[in-house]
Amino acid sequence: MxxxxxxxxxxxxxxxxxxxxxxxxxxxxxxxxxxxxxxxxxxxxxxxxxxxxxxxxxxxxxxxxxxxxxxxxxxxxxxxxxxxxxxxxxxxxxxxxxxxxxxxxxxxxxxxxxxxxxxxxxxxENFRWQRAFTVMKAMIENGDLGSLHFAQFSFRHDYDNYVNQPYLAEIERFTIMDVGLHLFDLARHFLGEVDTLSCTTQRLNPIVRGEDAFTAMLVHTSGATSICDCSFYSKVAPDPFPQTLARIEGDQGTLMLGQDYRLTLHTGSGAREIDAAPAVPSWGGAPWQGVQDSVMRFxxxxxxxxxxxxxxxPSGADNLKTLALALAAYDAAETRSSITMADWQETTS
Ligand SMILES: NC(=O)c1ccc[n+]([C@@H]2O[C@H](COP(=O)([O-])OP(=O)(O)OC[C@H]3O[C@@H](n4cnc5c(N)ncnc54)[C@H](O)[C@@H]3O)[C@@H](O)[C@H]2O)c1
Known part of the structure; x- marks a missing residue:
């Protein structure tokens, strides 16, 4: 070559x-x-x-x-x-x-x-490559939020994914291993490594075998906290699928990513809208443009x-840490406990 x-x-x-x-x-x-x-x-x-x-x-x-x-x-x-x-x-x-x-x-x-x-x-791992998250990352690296102490990454919808991906209804471990990995990658990408993790899971839609909703709370080694939540059974109109909504707070300001990729920077002196909408690829179209654009970027x-x-x-080695969070989240949900990641070990059956 x-x-x-x-x-x-x-x-x-x-x-x-x-x-x-x-x-x-x-x-x-x-x-x-x-x-x-x-x-x-x-x-x-x-x-x-x-x-x-x-x-x-x-x-x-x-x-x-x-x-x-x-x-x-x-x-x-x-x-x-x-x-x-x-x-x-x-x-x-x-x-x-x-x-x-x-x-x-x-x-x-x-x-x-x-x-x-x-x-x-x-x-x-294309979520961190979504345009809005690349814009947010650049702003944070520029110091716009100051020192970070909180984030939330939320993926909630009622889109019928089971038509395109029928296996999602059949797998025993569903939303944490599907969308949770993306959200945990975002949490690590923005707030760094995780010290402790707790999680609850729900099975809401009777057609699915595994959990179709979860709420996880992560405490990062920096002391910052993040919430990653996901539901494939949330009635919202218009349905935000497949957008991830987010909020990241620091001591100088807060970034809020809302529906239709509306990104707002809030500071002590007011709020400012930032362009974070992905382009619609020539081959693509709504509601998929955010995903399609991120695949091209990735x-x-x-x-x-x-x-x-x-x-x-991310590299394989980096993503292994995200996988550990997902697997530990199942253990946390099952044992109803907070897991210290440094002590966590995969259970082998
Ligand atoms: N990053 C994202 O945003 C995103 C979105 C959707 C799906 N995915 C992931 O993409 C992957 C594929 O999902 P999908 O919905 O396209 O699945 P799919 O079942 O529609 O397609 C998988 C294909 O792989 C083929 N295949 C399986 N084993 C093979 C082998 N050994 N050799 C050759 N072909 C083989 C199957 O025949 C099938 O056609 C999954 O891991 C899924 O989690 C990622």
């Missing part, structure tokens, strides 16, 4: 992969040479939609033949460990969708495999990482 152009492959041609492919195929200097799915019909449909020349139904065959610069794993979590371990032997950069692993043991094995082969593991970053021009954000 001398001209900084990248050759990538995609594994998993399901619901969310359309966002990956829409973003990759519009990125300068990136070519997706092949796609793979166990289901040939899905692989063929994706290849046709995005003008990809070659399809595979076996990831091993694809990686051995294509010798890509990067591998984009867009399958559901059950296959992540095997695919990342396989990919680490064939490409320098591995991108894995969240949740990147179901257990700490799996996550550690994936990080070790990439480390042993000298490849870089990036987790497709994948631009992933390409920079593959070119050696940026460090992964």
């Amino acid at each position: 001398t001209d900084q152009s990248l050759r990538g492959v995609l594994i998993g041609c399901g619901f969310f992969s359309d966002n990956h492919m829409n973003a990759w195929t519009r990125q300068d200097g990136v070519t997706i040479t092949a796609v793979c799915d166990l289901d040939e019909v899905k692989a063929e449909a994706t290849a046709q939609r995005f003008g990809v020349k070659t399809i595979y139904t076996n990831a091993q065959d694809m990686l051995a033949t294509e010798a890509p610069d990067f591998v984009d794993v867009a399958t559901t979590v059950g296959s992540h460990r095997a695919l990342v371990e396989l990919a680490s032997g064939h490409a320098k950069t591995i991108i894995c969708q969240k949740p990147f692993a179901e257990t700490i043991a799996d996550g550690e094995a994936m990080i070790a495999a990439c480390g042993a082969s000298g490849s870089t593991l990036i987790v497709h 994948q631009n970053h992933a390409a920079d990482v593959a070119r050696g021009q940026a460090d992964p954000a």
Whole structure:
């Protein structure tokens, strides 16, 4: 690779992969040479939609033949460990969708495999790449809020996700492992590492197997507190889905992110609106533009990482700490206790 152009492959041609492919195929200097799915019909449909020349139904065959610069794993979590371990032997950069692993043991094995082969593991954690959160981060780094002491990240809606992602209704561990990971990543991104965590879960919609709502309280090592809350059974009109609403407070001011990406900075001298709305991609549309725009931003970053021009954000090792919060949140909810993260250990069954 001398001209900084990248050759990538995609594994998993399901619901969310359309966002990956829409973003990759519009990125300068990136070519997706092949796609793979166990289901040939899905692989063929994706290849046709995005003008990809070659399809595979076996990831091993694809990686051995294509010798890509990067591998984009867009399958559901059950296959992540095997695919990342396989990919680490064939490409320098591995991108894995969240949740990147179901257990700490799996996550550690994936990080070790990439480390042993000298490849870089990036987790497709796109919420911190949403435009509003990049604007808020820049303002906080600029000192606009002063020293932070509180944050809330809230994802509450009644959108029928089960049409596009039927597996969400079937999994035993649902909202903490699905949206909770995003919210905990935001909490760590803005307020740093977590000292203690408590959490409650609720099962509200009778059609789901796992919890479809949770409320977690995190105390960060800085002393700041954050609340991460999520519900897939909240009646609000208009429905904010798929927006995350947020509030971050410091000793100099408060940033509030409301519906329709309305961002306001409150200080002692009044309130000021800030433009934080994502652009609607040419290939996208409401209500998905915030997600679509964040996938493009994340994948631009992933390409920079593959070119050696940026460090992964987040890396597998970083995201392992977010995974630990999610797994500990289930333990906290089950034992109705506050968990000290330094003492927490994964329970193996
Ligand atoms: N970051 C986000 O905002 C966001 C949003 C939605 C979904 N996701 C994540 O994206 C991932 C995929 O979700 P989805 O809804 O697209 O799932 P999906 O079930 O629609 O698609 C997954 C595809 O992977 C294929 N697959 C599974 N194992 C494979 C293997 N070993 N080799 C090749 N193909 C294989 C399946 O056949 C399926 O077509 C999940 O981890 C989900 O949590 C992330």
